[in-house]
Amino acid sequence: xxxxxxxxxxxxxxxxxxxxxLGPVAAGLGGTLLPAFGIYPAAGMTSLTLDPFRDLGDWxxxxxxxxxxLTTGLVSTAGALAIVVLxxxxxxxxxxxxxxxxxxxxxxxxxxxxxxxxxxxxxxPSGWLSRLLSPWATGWERPPDIAIVGDPxxxxxxxxxxxxxxxFLLLMSLAALGQVDGTHRMRVATALxxxxxxxxxxxxxxxxxxxxxxxxxxxxAYSMSVxxxxxxxxxxxPPTLSVQIVKWxxxxxxxxxxxxxxxxLLQLALVAGALVFWRIGExxxxxxxxxxxxxxxxxxxxxxxxxxxxLGAAATAALSVLLGLATLGIWSVAGFWGFPDxxxxxxxxxxxxxxxxxxxxxxxQTALIAxxxxxxxxxxxxxxxxxxxxxxxxxxxxxxxxIYLPLLVPQTAFxxxxxxxxxxxxxxxxxxxxxxAHVVFVLPYVFxxxxxxxxxxxxxxxxxxxxxxxxxxxxxxxxxxxxxxxxVLTAAAxxxxxxxxxxxxxxxxGGGRVETLTTEAVALASGGDxxxxxxxxxxxxxxxxxxxxxxxxxxxxxxxNRRGLHG
Amino acid sequence: MIRTTLAAFALxxxxxxxxxxxxxxxxxxxxxxxxxxxxxxxxxxxxxxTATNDFIAWVGEQVSEDYGVTLEHVKLAxxxxxxxxxxxxxxxxxxxGGAVDLIWLNGPNFASMKEQDLLYGPFAEDLPNxxxxxxxxxxxxxxxxxxxxxxxxxxAMAQVVFMHDTEDLPDPLPSAEAILEWTKENPGxxxxxxxxxxxxxxFLKQTLIEVxxxxxxxxxxxxxxxxxxxxxxxxxYLDALTPNLWRQGRSYPQTGPDQLRLMADDEIDLAISxxxxxxxxxxxxxxxxxxxxxxxxxxxxxxxxxxxxxxxNSGSKAGAMVVAxxxxxxxxxxxxxxxxxxxxxxxxxxxxxxxxxxxxFEALDLGVxxxxxxxxxxxxxxxxxxxxxRIADTWTERYGAGQ
Numbered sequence: 023x024x025x026x027x028x029x030x031x032x033x034x035x036x037x038x039x040x041x042x043x044l045g046p047v048a049a050g051l052g053g054t055l056l057p058a059f060g061i062y063p064a065a066g067m068t069s070l071t072l073d074p075f076r077d078l079g080d081w082x083x084x085x086x087x088x089x090x091x092l093t094t095g096l097v098s099t100a101g102a103l104a105i106v107v108l109x110x111x112x113x114x115x116x117x118x119x120x121x122x123x124x125x126x127x128x129x130x131x132x133x134x135x136x137x138x139x140x141x142x143x144x145x146x147p148s149g150w151l152s153r154l155l156s157p158w159a160t161g162w163e164r165p166p167d168i169a170i171v172g173d174p175x176x177x178x179x180x181x182x183x184x185x186x187x188x189x190f191l192l193l194m195s196l197a198a199l200g201q202v203d204g205t206h207r208m209r210v211a212t213a214l215x216x217x218x219x220x221x222x223x224x225x226x227x228x229x230x231x232x233x234x235x236x237x238x239x240x241x242x243a244y245s246m247s248v249x250x251x252x253x254x255x256x257x258x259x260p261p262t263l264s265v266q267i268v269k270w271x272x273x274x275x276x277x278x279x280x281x282x283x284x285x286x287l288l289q290l291a292l293v294a295g296a297l298v299f300w301r302i303g304e305x306x307x308x309x310x311x312x313x314x315x316x317x318x319x320x321x322x323x324x325x326x327x328x329x330x331x332x333l334g335a336a337a338t339a340a341l342s343v344l345l346g347l348a349t350l351g352i353w354s355v356a357g358f359w360g361f362p363d364x365x366x367x368x369x370x371x372x373x374x375x376x377x378x379x380x381x382x383x384x385x386x387q388t389a390l391i392a393x394x395x396x397x398x399x400x401x402x403x404x405x406x407x408x409x410x411x412x413x414x415x416x417x418x419x420x421x422x423x424x425i426y427l428p429l430l431v432p433q434t435a436f437x438x439x440x441x442x443x444x445x446x447x448x449x450x451x452x453x454x455x456x457x458x459a460h461v462v463f464v465l466p467y468v469f470x471x472x473x474x475x476x477x478x479x480x481x482x483x484x485x486x487x488x489x490x491x492x493x494x495x496x497x498x499x500x501x502x503x504x505x506x507x508x509x510v511l512t513a514a515a516x517x518x519x520x521x522x523x524x525x526x527x528x529x530x531x532g533g534g535r536v537e538t539l540t541t542e543a544v545a546l547a548s549g550g551d552x553x554x555x556x557x558x559x560x561x562x563x564x565x566x567x568x569x570x571x572x573x574x575x576x577x578x579x580x581x582x583n584r585r586g587l588h589g
Numbered sequence: 590m591i592r593t594t595l596a597a598f599a600l601x602x603x604x605x606x607x608x609x610x611x612x613x614x615x616x617x618x619x620x621x622x623x624x625x626x627x628x629x630x631x632x633x634x635x636x637x638x639t640a641t642n643d644f645i646a647w648v649g650e651q652v653s654e655d656y657g658v659t660l661e662h663v664k665l666a667x668x669x670x671x672x673x674x675x676x677x678x679x680x681x682x683x684x685x686g687g688a689v690d691l692i693w694l695n696g697p698n699f700a701s702m703k704e705q706d707l708l709y710g711p712f713a714e715d716l717p718n719x720x721x722x723x724x725x726x727x728x729x730x731x732x733x734x735x736x737x738x739x740x741x742x743x744x745a746m747a748q749v750v751f752m753h754d755t756e757d758l759p760d761p762l763p764s765a766e767a768i769l770e771w772t773k774e775n776p777g778x779x780x781x782x783x784x785x786x787x788x789x790x791x792f793l794k795q796t797l798i799e800v801x802x803x804x805x806x807x808x809x810x811x812x813x814x815x816x817x818x819x820x821x822x823x824x825x826y827l828d829a830l831t832p833n834l835w836r837q838g839r840s841y842p843q844t845g846p847d848q849l850r851l852m853a854d855d856e857i858d859l860a861i862s863x864x865x866x867x868x869x870x871x872x873x874x875x876x877x878x879x880x881x882x883x884x885x886x887x888x889x890x891x892x893x894x895x896x897x898x899x900x901x902n903s904g905s906k907a908g909a910m911v912v913a914x915x916x917x918x919x920x921x922x923x924x925x926x927x928x929x930x931x932x933x934x935x936x937x938x939x940x941x942x943x944x945x946x947x948x949x950f951e952a953l954d955l956g957v958x959x960x961x962x963x964x965x966x967x968x969x970x971x972x973x974x975x976x977x978x979r980i981a982d983t984w985t986e987r988y989g990a991g992q
Contacts, residue, residue, distance in 0.1 A: 083990030
């Protein structure tokens with residue numbers, strides 16, 4: 023049977039989705055490209071010149087900033103990937119694994135900024151760990167003068183990113199694991215006498231990595247250009263290139279926007295270079311790996327050392343985020359809390375009362391943006407998936423790359439350009455454009471989250487519905503969507519979480535005037551008032567957890583008398 | 590249907606347009622009050638301090654009750670963002686109904702906005718509460734040597750003080766030289782916010798007027814002087830100071846409040862502040878230990894006023910003037926000086942106020958760590974704003990970009 027001709031709206035949806043996702047990225051890159059070469063009509067500059075690059079080259083912190091962006095990105099990506107792989111290899115299927123998996127999954131929803139704040143207070147020389155151990159164990163009456171947070175090598179920042187990206191890679195790997203039938207591969211390997219980790223690395227890992235390659239690239243691109251985490255945990259003399267771009271963007275001297283644009287192009291090149299470098303690394307690893315596999319060594323000895331190490335690393339990561347959240351909770355109600363008191367001297371709810379009195383606007387804006395961006399994304403994604411289903415043409419590899427593209431282009435490379443462009447064409451920034459900017463980032467995650475369950479739906483239901491006289495539209499509305507309520511709501515929750523966590527798109531495209539929980543939390547970070555930071559970060563975390571709770575509760579309620587639909 | 594909607598829009602839009610084209614005369618206060626009622630004022634002000642955010646929210650409640658003006662605080666990470674916004678609007682030809690109605694600013698941002706004709710005015714000296722302002726005793730008509738000419742209204746006085754934790758540093762230090770000596774004996778216990786942060790640059794200027802021979806030259810634009818020669822003693826001083834700073838000067842707190850956090854964590858014992866009442870306010874708010882006190886240097890410390898200005902393209906100029914006027918009212922000034930609220934110095938001449946209001950000021954307990962007006966001693970004038978910019982730039986080259 024040839025695929026039925028699609029209704030017009032359904033045919034238009036896929037190109038519209040691409041436009042919504044890639045349009046702002048392309049426009050933003052264009053808006054970055056022109057000022058980088060001296061063309062900035064808003065400031066009366068119209069002649070082509072290389073001066074912005076020269077000014078960038080004259081900035082004395084350039085070499086260090088480049089080095090920082092590269093090392094923090096590569097170290098944190100490699101670290102997160104290594105921990106996830108070793109943990110999966112050494113422990114999947116065990117009780118410890120299930121426990122940690124349950125601990126790590128909710129950590130995915132803890133916003134980057136909150137993770138970073140929590141970690142910063144945990145590990146600083148005057149932080150909670152140091153307070154708990156001082157002076158009885160360390161002998162410190164005063165905090166030692168060591169740069170643990172904001173160290174010049176960006177190690178604290180890389181650690182924060184590793185901890186934060188680990189749950190994401192773990193969940194992506196678990197999804198991939200389901201598709202490559204790891205259990206059977208391992209059974210064969212074990213029967214042949216391979217050790218746990220060695221066998222997993224040789225038989226399962228290559229298949230899993232092929233599936234999670236794009237998420238790994240996203241983590242690398244993101245870590246290299248992140249701003250909020252770098253502001254909180256990274257060094258400042260100089261900061262990373264992305265932080266400096268944002269600083270230049272905010273300079274009262276408009277000419278600095280040109281330097282910012284040139285730096286944004288450099289950032290783009292750096293990320294592209296790092297991705298190529300990573301790809302070359304993949305090829306080398308594959309060659310070495312193939313030789314290792316062919317050698318036939320059973321690698322049984324790896325387990326004794328690497329298994330405890332993997333468990334330790336994964337547990338440390340999970341614990342540090344949880345403890346960080348706990349410290350934020352304590353700070354939010356702390357009276358005076360000096361060094362080395364393990365707990366505050368008193369309890370004080372003033373910060374929460376302030377939040378109750380003045381936080382309503384930010385909560386409402388956050389909710390409005392998240393709901394609108396998620397609704398738009400969900401509508402576009404469902405439309406695309408339905409078109410894909412009716413055309414019987416699954417997403418191609420190139421299509422997958424296009425979906426990932428907005429996540430691979432560094433935000434600092436195209437958001438400043440987008441803002442300049444909006445100003446030039448006289449579109450005042452506001453909540454509407456912020457919603458559209460959020461769609462760029464929400465859409466890919468909604469697509470990735472809903473795609474597999476949508477395609478896994480049993481098509482014979484559609485056949486039955488058609489036999490009963492329902493047209494494809496009615497089949498989708500009356501059969502498919504209700505049956506897929508759980509994954510649809512989960513995708514919506516993922517989308518809302520992504521939107522709520524967005525810092526840079528809200529700040530830059532909103533012209534600083536769109537106030538959300540995340541922008542407020544990061545702005546407060548500059549003020550250093552940890553009680554307020556605690557309150558706002560917890561509110562932000564709660565806002566992200568709420569949609570996930572809805573995604574759990576609503577299907578359970580809706581399907582209370584549909585036993586077959588309980589997943 | 591569509592036509593009626595359009596007509597309704599036209600009707601709605603017409604009075605708004607007429608209003609913004611109609612010039613308001615600040616001297617006709619009744620007319621200003623009338624025009625202000627129902628307006629929304631977007632006040633762009635730094636949002637990193639809970640105390641100031643609360644104060645601005647309080648002002649919003651007052652002007653809404655008394656004058657029907659809605660005040661929205663746009664919380665900035667950097668005042669320059671608002672200046673950029675107005676400048677971009679001007680270049681884009683948005684000469685009416687701009688996003689910014691009121692800015693908290695002073696120094697270089699005022700100089701730059703005034704120079705580029707981005708400000709509305711003159712209005713400040715026509716405001717009714719200007720009568721109470723201490724024009725002779727306080728620097729309310731010049732801003733970093735630049736004459737204000739009524740283009741901005743003062744609302745708080747600031748003066749440099751040093752906060753010290755008396756548990757580790759019991760006695761005041763009399764001079765920049767003494768601070769240097771103390772850091773040599775106590776390495777790692779002092780730092781300042783990283784320039785171009787406002788407070789960090791203030792520390793550089795405070796030190797410059799301490800170590801330079803010639804104060805007069807700082808009152809003129811930096812281009813007219815031999816910049817390198819004038820500031821050379823400052824770099825000598827910093828070269829000696831930096832190795833003994835917190836983290837050996839490889840890392841700096843990013844803002845003033847960030848520096849308070851370090852003091853609360855007992856990472857440092859000495860910090861600069863531009864608000865004599867800040868320490869008391871922070872102690873009351875559990876953000877500083879109760880052992881913190883303040884001191885000023887023997888030769889006096891820098892002082893200036895904080896102002897509010899109205900961009901030329903604001904759509905709510907009348908409302909903005911009402912807010913500016915309210916900020917100068919004895920009621921708002923005494924509230925701002927309360928250390929439990931802000932602890933900011935008043936711009937008014939308290940001795941000249943009506944009895945009841947003077948009593949309110951006198952009844953105010955300034956807090957444990959606040960110096961009395963006599964103890965605050967001599968106020969040194971701010972250098973010309975061009976010094977601030979150039980010093981911050983050179984600092985970044987020398988100390989802020991990794992060595």
